[in-house]
Amino acid sequence: GAGVSQSPRYKVAKRGQDVALRCDPISGHVSLFWYQQALGQGPEFLTYFQNEAQLDKSGLPSDRFFAERPEGSVSTLKIQRTQQEDSAVYLCASSQTGASREKLFFGSGTQLSVL
Amino acid sequence: AQSVTQLGSHVSVSEGALVLLRCNYSSSVPPYLFWYVQYPNQGLQLLLKYTSAATLVKGINGFEAEFKKSETSFHLTKPSAHMSDAAEYFCAVIGSTSGTYKYIFGTGTRLKVLA
Numbered sequence: 001g002a003g004v005s006q007s008p009r010y011k012v013a014k015r016g017q018d019v020a021l022r023c024d025p026i027s028g029h030v031s032l033f034w035y036q037q038a039l040g041q042g043p044e045f046l047t048y049f050q051n052e053a054q055l056d057k058s059g060l061p062s063d064r065f066f067a068e069r070p071e072g073s074v075s076t077l078k079i080q081r082t083q084q085e086d087s088a089v090y091l092c093a094s095s096q097t098g099a100s101r102e103k104l105f106f107g108s109g110t111q112l113s114v115l
Numbered sequence: 116a117q118s119v120t121q122l123g124s125h126v127s128v129s130e131g132a133l134v135l136l137r138c139n140y141s142s143s144v145p146p147y148l149f150w151y152v153q154y155p156n157q158g159l160q161l162l163l164k165y166t167s168a169a170t171l172v173k174g175i176n177g178f179e180a181e182f183k184k185s186e187t188s189f190h191l192t193k194p195s196a197h198m199s200d201a202a203e204y205f206c207a208v209i210g211s212t213s214g215t216y217k218y219i220f221g222t223g224t225r226l227k228v229l230a
Contacts, residue, residue: 043217093218
């Protein structure tokens with residue numbers, strides 16, 4: 001596609017609900033990142049995929065957070081039993097290869113509000 | 116561990132005035148540094164990056180940044196602000212752990228341009 005696409009754009013969940021956030025990276029991009037951006041803060045790293053391999057999940061805040069990229073393209077971030085502190089914008093970004101100096105292409109994010 | 120600090124969460128300048136957004140980094144290895152801009156309801160876009168070539172880096176929209184090792188700084192400047200520059204700006208450094216890498220972002224500086 002032309003850019004990184006994320007859906008839904010907005011998600012409202014009741015506390016305790018499970019949610020799934022989708023990321024469609026630019027076609028052919030090897031690397032995919034998920035970030036969490038709380039209000040007034042910078043993006044915080046959650047997890048990193050190189051193709052279908054999840055190479056780093058050190059930023060996932062708890063075992064309620066799970067991410068996958070089974071075919072090396074689309075990725076899903078799942079949050080189980082959502083809590084109010086999970087309210088944030090979830091950003092997905094991709095880059096062409098696995099090289100660390102590459103430009104990241106970001107999606108517009110999914111704004112999650114947990115009531 | 117690598118990190119960046121952005122001084123000033125909000126900066127206001129008059130249209131036509133100099134823009135200066137501050138970023139200091141901490142890194143035990145030669146850093147790769149980036150500036151990203153985020154317009155409302157959009158994803159982050161790369162403004163410029165430093166990867167150990169020239170210390171003065173020119174980016175898009177008339178922005179530039181100078182890498183100063185002695186001051187551990189990578190401040191973003193633009194000689195003359197436009198109304199369209201109003202946005203949030205993030206400094207970032209590449210951090211690596213266990214053979215993988217991730218972008219580490221600062222907390223951001225919101226730029227306001229006054230007519």
